[in-house]
Every structure is written in structure tokens, then in C-alpha cells.
Amino acid sequence: MRLVNAWLIIGIIICAMSNAGWNQSTPPMSPSSEHPFSKEVPDHEHVALTGAVITIHGLCETAKPLDSGEKPCATVVTQEAFERLVNSMNVTNKPLSQETRRNLAETYADYLMLEQPAVQVGLENTPQFAEVMRWWRLRTLADMYRGGLRAKFAHPTAQEVHAYYTERLPSFDRVRVERVVVPRSSAKADESSEADKKAFAMAQDARERLVKGETPALVQKDIYAQLKMEATPVTDLGRLGRSNFPPDEVDEVFSLAPGQVSKVEKEASYVIYKINVKETLSEESQKEEIAHEIAERKFSDAMRAVSESEKLEFNDAYLGPPVVPSHSNSGGMPNPSQ
Numbered sequence: 001m002r003l004v005n006a007w008l009i010i011g012i013i014i015c016a017m018s019n020a021g022w023n024q025s026t027p028p029m030s031p032s033s034e035h036p037f038s039k040e041v042p043d044h045e046h047v048a049l050t051g052a053v054i055t056i057h058g059l060c061e062t063a064k065p066l067d068s069g070e071k072p073c074a075t076v077v078t079q080e081a082f083e084r085l086v087n088s089m090n091v092t093n094k095p096l097s098q099e100t101r102r103n104l105a106e107t108y109a110d111y112l113m114l115e116q117p118a119v120q121v122g123l124e125n126t127p128q129f130a131e132v133m134r135w136w137r138l139r140t141l142a143d144m145y146r147g148g149l150r151a152k153f154a155h156p157t158a159q160e161v162h163a164y165y166t167e168r169l170p171s172f173d174r175v176r177v178e179r180v181v182v183p184r185s186s187a188k189a190d191e192s193s194e195a196d197k198k199a200f201a202m203a204q205d206a207r208e209r210l211v212k213g214e215t216p217a218l219v220q221k222d223i224y225a226q227l228k229m230e231a232t233p234v235t236d237l238g239r240l241g242r243s244n245f246p247p248d249e250v251d252e253v254f255s256l257a258p259g260q261v262s263k264v265e266k267e268a269s270y271v272i273y274k275i276n277v278k279e280t281l282s283e284e285s286q287k288e289e290i291a292h293e294i295a296e297r298k299f300s301d302a303m304r305a306v307s308e309s310e311k312l313e314f315n316d317a318y319l320g321p322p323v324v325p326s327h328s329n330s331g332g333m334p335n336p337s338q
Helices: 006-019 042-046 079-089 098-120 127-153 158-167 194-211 216-226 247-255 283-308
Strands: 052-057 074-078 173-183 236-240 269-280
Touching: 052 079, 052 098, 074 079, 074 098, 079 098, 127 283, 158 283, 173 194, 173 216, 173 247, 194 216, 194 269, 247 269
Parallel strands: none
Antiparallel strands: 052 074, 173 236, 173 269
């Protein structure tokens, strides 16, 4: 079978995988998996390792005229060769879908057919080709190094998981809450204004009703009826963690016992929380998430150690200022969907 430039294949792999959504967030495969694609695509198992995956009739090692009288030649890519190629380039060990496999095979075939004409016109000896190959080499080495680190840290020990859980136990606290909302005129309303005073008084009254045992849903309905507002908000927020509340409210909310009611909180609206259930998520139920977090932190620390050992300097006059990614700030009230 014809030999193909390995760095050309790297380009094929990355191109094909990008076109088929290869860069989506997918959990890494276990390093012990002998066949990372078998679970995703079992249909190809019946093909013998020496069976042809791609056959290009007429594509010879050297160009030959059709009327030369010689036996027709062909380039054949076997399953063994195809999977060895893909597995060696798949530095992240992510599963390959049937669509991506097909896309990769078709792209590979296209490139094989174009290789010979490109070589004949001398493209592989051009400075541009050399620079492109240098880029692919750097990128592949970097990807392989990152992939190796992720594989190294992928499976934290049970002791590490337990230590992480006990050290951060408060972060696993959850409350099942209901919330009553009294709209303010604006998120930055003047508390001395008559409209805001009325809203605060209504919230205080609502809190008293909750303390006396009235249901949040009824209290919320009455408030919106008084304000002549439609689409009464849902009061049941479900199960929430500390990160779902503004920092200045967390300690109070999580200090309340089931059945207790918070003070009137000043958010974009005036709100009152009623605690229905308090619980702490078990270590067993969170071990996979904890293991993932430990692995990510180890990976980040390792990458930071590499970056901090060097000093980067960019010419902003030429490149322009650094691009700062924008982050949406939802803030304010907890989202019931979280």
C-alpha cells in the first residue's frame, strides 16, 4: 500500500473531526479501552482487520497511462491501517461517531487522490508547505502533551475524593425552598421613595403571613392580585445550593431550619424565602463530579506550571490589545431551573 505523509494525515484528522463536531465537550475515554470506537459504532466490527475500508481504483504509486497494458493498480486502506491511523492521532481518546468516521474516510480518500498531483508540481518543496508542517507539528505535540496529562489525572484515588468532599462539605449543602416576590420599581430603586416603601411594607406583611403558616403560593397570588399583575411567579424553586444565592444572603438562608422564613431580602425585587428541606448531598452521589473536578484542577495546575515557567510578551502595537472574553452576569435571584 502507498505511504502517505503523516503530517498530511494530522490535517485530515483535525479537519474531519472539526467538521463533525469533534470539539464538543465529551468525557474522555478510559485509557484501558482497547477499541475506543467499538461502543459508538459496532456495525464495523464484522469487517476483517485486513478488509478494505477505502479502495481507490487506478491510483498507483506512480502515474501510469490507462492504455499501458499493465494490470490495473489500486490503493487500498485496510481497517487495521485506518484504525491504527485514527487511534494514533486521536490524542484526546474521544469516541468517534459513524458520521465522523465516514467524513474522515471520504476526506482521506480525497487527499490521497490529490497527493500525487501536488507532489508532481513540487508543492511539498515550497516554503509555505514547510511552515504549514511546522505548525501542525507544534499543534500535535501540544495536543498530545495535554492529552497525556488528562489521561494521567483522569482517575483520582478514593482517598483524594473523600478528602475533597470533607474539606468542602458546606458546598454540598442543599435547601429546598419556596420564594415570595414583591416587585420593586427598579433594581436600583430609591428605598426612600414612596413606591419602594410601599413595596417593602407589602413584603414585610407577606413575611408575617408566611411565619404564621400561610402557603407561599397563596401569599404570592394575593400580592400580584393587589398589584393587578398577571402571570404570578412560581414559588417553588426546588433544590438549590449556596452558589444559587447572592453572597450576602447565603449564610442567613442556610442557617434556617426547615419551616423557617428568611428576612425580607433586597434583590432586584423584595424576596422572602421559606425553607422546606435541608440536606447534604452524599459523597457517593457526588464522587464522579468530584473526581472530574480533581482531575481538572490537577490538569490546570500542571498547565499553569508550564506557562509560569516562561514569560510571554506580545507586541500590542502590531497585534492589537488582548481580547477579553465577555461573561454574562445573571446575578440577582436564583433560577428555579438550576
